[in-house]
Amino acid sequence: MREFRYERADDPAAAVALLAAEPSGAFLGGGTNLVDLMKLGVATPDVLVDVRTLTSAEVTDLPDGGLRIGAAVPNADLAADRRVRERFPVLAQALLAGASGQLRNRATTGGNLLQRTRCTYFTDVTRPCNKREPGSGCGALEGVHRNHAILGQTLDGPGACIATHPSDMAVALVALDAVVQVLGPEGERAVPIAELHRLPGDDPSRDTTLRHGELISAIELPPLPFAARSRYRKARDRASFAFALVSVAAAVDVADGVVRDVRLALGGVAHRPWRATTAEEALRGRPATEESFAAAADAELAAATPLRDNGFKVPLARNLVVRTLLEVAR
Amino acid sequence: MDTEITLRVDGAARSLTVDTRTTLLDALRERLRNTSPKKGCDHGQCGACTVLLDGRRVNSCLVLAVTVGDAEVITSDGLATDDRPHPLHDSFVEHDGFQCGYCTPGQVCSAAGVLAEARAGWPSHVTEDLTAEGVTLTDAEIRERMSGNLCRCAAYANIVPAVAAVAEKEGVR
Ligand SMILES: Cc1cc2nc3c(=O)[nH]c(=O)nc-3n(C[C@H](O)[C@H](O)[C@H](O)COP(=O)(O)OP(=O)(O)OC[C@H]3O[C@@H](n4cnc5c(N)ncnc54)[C@H](O)[C@@H]3O)c2cc1C
Ligand code: SF4
Ligand code: FES
Ligand code: FES
Numbered sequence: 019m020r021e022f023r024y025e026r027a028d029d030p031a032a033a034v035a036l037l038a039a040e041p042s043g044a045f046l047g048g049g050t051n052l053v054d055l056m057k058l059g060v061a062t063p064d065v066l067v068d069v070r071t072l073t074s075a076e077v078t079d080l081p082d083g084g085l086r087i088g089a090a091v092p093n094a095d096l097a098a099d100r101r102v103r104e105r106f107p108v109l110a111q112a113l114l115a116g117a118s119g120q121l122r123n124r125a126t127t128g129g130n131l132l133q134r135t136r137c138t139y140f141t142d143v144t145r146p147c148n149k150r151e152p153g154s155g156c157g158a159l160e161g162v163h164r165n166h167a168i169l170g171q172t173l174d175g176p177g178a179c180i181a182t183h184p185s186d187m188a189v190a191l192v193a194l195d196a197v198v199q200v201l202g203p204e205g206e207r208a209v210p211i212a213e214l215h216r217l218p219g220d221d222p223s224r225d226t227t228l229r230h231g232e233l234i235s236a237i238e239l240p241p242l243p244f245a246a247r248s249r250y251r252k253a254r255d256r257a258s259f260a261f262a263l264v265s266v267a268a269a270v271d272v273a274d275g276v277v278r279d280v281r282l283a284l285g286g287v288a289h290r291p292w293r294a295t296t297a298e299e300a301l302r303g304r305p306a307t308e309e310s311f312a313a314a315a316d317a318e319l320a321a322a323t324p325l326r327d328n329g330f331k332v333p334l335a336r337n338l339v340v341r342t343l344l345e346v347a348r
Numbered sequence: 349m350d351t352e353i354t355l356r357v358d359g360a361a362r363s364l365t366v367d368t369r370t371t372l373l374d375a376l377r378e379r380l381r382n383t384s385p386k387k388g389c390d391h392g393q394c395g396a397c398t399v400l401l402d403g404r405r406v407n408s409c410l411v412l413a414v415t416v417g418d419a420e421v422i423t424s425d426g427l428a429t430d431d432r433p434h435p436l437h438d439s440f441v442e443h444d445g446f447q448c449g450y451c452t453p454g455q456v457c458s459a460a461g462v463l464a465e466a467r468a469g470w471p472s473h474v475t476e477d478l479t480a481e482g483v484t485l486t487d488a489e490i491r492e493r494m495s496g497n498l499c500r501c502a503a504y505a506n507i508v509p510a511v512a513a514v515a516e517k518e519g520v521r
Contacts, residue, residue: 023349024368024414046415053371053410054391066368068415094404098470103478114473118496119461121392123404124411258473258495 019056023065026072030201030233033067038203038231040065045233047129048092050121055134059143060150070126073235077101083241089128089234093187094119096127106239108248108267112190115252118259128234131188131198131214134225135181135289136261137166148179149222156180156222159325165263168322168331169288172218179222180325182286183215184261189285190250192293193267196239202232211237215290222289244271244279251342252285253334262286264335266342272306277347287322287335294318297339306347308340315339351414357382358426366413373397373408376423384425384453388498395497398454398461399423405461407496424453427460435514436460445510447501455497459511462493466520485515 027033037043043065046052055061074088077099085101096102097113117125139145139157146155156178158166166180173180188211196211214226228234248269254260265285271278280301282294297318304310315336322332354363355372357380364379373390376382376399388396390409397409400422408421427434436456439445446452466483474492475483483489490511491504499507515521 019369021349022368024351024412046412048410049412049415050392050407050410053412057390066412070415071417094465094470098468103471107478110471110478111473114471114475118395119465119472119493120395120398120405120407120458120496121410123461124401124406258492 020059020062022056022063025065025067027067030069030072030235033069033072034201034203034231034233037065037067037233040067041230043067045069045128047090047126048124050117050125051129051133055141058141060141069128069233073128073233080238080241083243085239087127087237087239089126089236091127092123093117093125093127093130094122097122104246106190106194106242106245106248108193108245108250108269109187109190109239111250112186112265112267115250115262115265116186127187127237130185131191131234131237132226132228133185136184137181138162140181148176149181149218152176152221152223162327163325164327165261165286166325166328167288168324168328168335169292170217171289171323172220172222173323175220177218177220177222179218179289181218181222181289183225183288183290185291186250186252186262186265186285188215189265189283189291190267191237191239192291193248193269193281193283194239194242194245195281196237198234199236199238200228200232201235202229206235212293217289242269242281245269245281247346248281249342249346251338253338264331264338266335266338268339268342268346270306270343270347272347275305277301277304277306277310280343282339282343284335284339287331294339296321308344311340311343312336353414353416354418355380355413355416355421356418357421358423368412368414370413371409372399372401372411372413372416372421375413376408376421382423382425384423385457386450386453388451388454393498394451394454395458396451396454398457398497400457400460403464405458422457424456427456434460435517436511439510439513440507443506443510443513444503445506446499446503451497451499451501455494455499455507458494458497459514462490462511463515463518463520465493466515467518483520485512485521487512490515
């Protein structure tokens with residue numbers, strides 16, 4: 019691990035000012051991803067600014083029925099929060115499907131959103147990777163890419179990247195239209211979560227639209243009464259303690275057998291949590307039947323460009339969408 | 349970069365100077381000679397380094413020692429009181445819950461965390477009803493909650509009853 023300076027600040031604004039002055043510095047949350055990447059030589063910050071005890075570690079009620087989640091709330095606490103379990107079960111389930119009890123105790127909400135891809139070429143500094151070292155190529159394209167993306171990838175050129183975003187929590191938050199509160203050198207701004215993570219485009223080295231020095235201070239969940247019947251399902255190689263091959267976050271509002279409203283997001287399929295807007299549109303106003311669910315999933319996945327080894331993700335995603343929707347629409 | 353820190357470990361405060369790169373695991377093992385937590389993977393994947401930090405189980409290999417501050421660190425060693433083993437220690441022995449014993453201190457700390465989390469009513473990935481009040485540590489619940497601890501000897505078959513027996517005594521099973 020490269021040497022670094024460790025800094026604490028008195029308040030979030032001071033932390034932002036500290037980091038803004040350090041081009042190769044990073045915020046430190048629980049460290050469960052960043053410290054790991056530093057040990058591997060993938061992340062090499064000169065300075066760490068500790069923010070784990072700086073932002074709020076509380077979940078608070080918003081006047082409209084939504085929730086505000088401080089960036090320092092541990093993943094374990096968020097999953098156990100009664101209001102989350104009752105009003106947004108999809109979020110509790112997504113958190114409980116991720117990592118282990120030990121990791122969830124230490125990992126923070128802010129850090130979880132910004133954790134980096136688990137692509138093994140990205141984490142192996144001896145391999146080419148456009149995300150880690152722009153312009154070096156993408157080892158996964160012709161290599162082992164069973165776990166990689168089927169939607170929204172860049173398949174050639176210096177932007178080539180087929181990595182997936184690893185966070186389970188983020189998939190649920192995208193389905194719930196969460197808003198990320200950000201504090202930067204120029205003050206505060208609110209970023210709808212669908213605009214936080216990027217597709218690789220021509221620069222896979224940038225996972226998000228955040229600028230250097232911007233701190234996540236909280237995440238706001240707008241009220242969504244029908245999310246009380248929501249669900250997260252995750253398909254993986256082991257029953258526990260493994261990242262998603264494909265995951266689905268779904269909430270459905272059904273009245274008289276018809277889909278009035280629906281929220282659907284997929285994980286493990288793209289460079290960012292994938293909001294399934296095509297499927298959502300295909301579903302609104304349609305009967306809540308297995309047939310319409312399958313048609314909607316097919317419409318969403320028509321854009322998929324599976325590679326040599328990850329074609330299985332297309333039917334897997336389709337079946338997982340159908341099963342999850344059937345379950346919440348029951 | 350060297351920094352002076354004080355760690356409270358198993359009830360005793362110890363001051364030491366560490367490089368900022370030092371993890372809590374390395375500080376415990378290499379500097380304080382507390383070899384109870386073990387180093388398996390060093391990447392959060394095996395659980396051998398599990399300790400309780402302010403009562404919560406964490407992977408000490410991913411915690412930088414400089415971030416610990418005045419939090420209370422308890423290792424499996426410190427779970428014993430007045431030279432009496434912790435009920436989980438006894439139960440692992442009684443149920444033959446280990447072979448080489450390398451993963452055991454981490455398993456025991458993790459199990460102590462599991463019991464506390466169950467007493468607090470925290471759900472897990474296999475909990476059917478997220479809105480239910482209490483938690484019952486069925487075998488399936490114990491397996492899921494202990495899944496961050498890998499045992500290369502594969503003593504799992506006996507670890508589950510070892511944890512279950514203590515859960516029963518504590519009324520969370
Ligand atoms: C073995 C293992 C298995 C795992 N399995 C899963 C899984 O199945 N599903 C899953 O979703 N995750 C999984 N994880 C990942 C885990 O969830 C993340 O490591 C964790 O959520 C990151 O949170 P943290 O607070 O530790 O972040 P850190 O490691 O501290 O930080 C991560 C990134 O976020 C930045 N950052 C942190 N806080 C802020 C902030 N407030 N504002 C701006 N930037 C910030 C840091 O600079 C860094 O770039 C696993 C991890 C391990 C080690
Ligand atoms: S898929 Fe992306 S992260 Fe993985 S090697 Fe290719 S460029 Fe790097
Ligand atoms: S040594 Fe820490 S989890 Fe393996
Ligand atoms: S008893 Fe040998 S590693 Fe678990």
